[in-house]
Amino acid sequence: xxxxxxxxxxxxxxxxxxxxxxxxxxxxxxxxxxxxxxxxxxxxxxxxxxxxxxxxxxxxxxxxxxxxxxxxxxxx
Numbered sequence: 001x002x003x004x005x006x007x008x009x010x011x012x013x014x015x016x017x018x019x020x021x022x023x024x025x026x027x028x029x030x031x032x033x034x035x036x037x038x039x040x041x042x043x044x045x046x047x048x049x050x051x052x053x054x055x056x057x058x059x060x061x062x063x064x065x066x067x068x069x070x071x072x073x074x075x076x
Contacts, residue, residue: 007022
């Protein structure tokens with residue numbers, strides 16, 4: 001699915017209609033949406049925040065996040 005308004009992920013091949021959707025999707029590849037407690041990967045950081053609060057009773061803090069992959073690895 002290529003063409004105007006189509007933004008493919010170079011890492012997994014998923015295609016998005018909006019650049020913002022692709023940008024949000026790339027958080028998954030940067031491990032920004034993976035739970036540090038149970039290693040569940042969620043689609044969005046907001047889903048991760050809710051997951052941490054409801055499943056682990058841990059309020060979200062900016063200091064609670066998984067080690068991120070350097071952006072340069074994702075841009076190559």
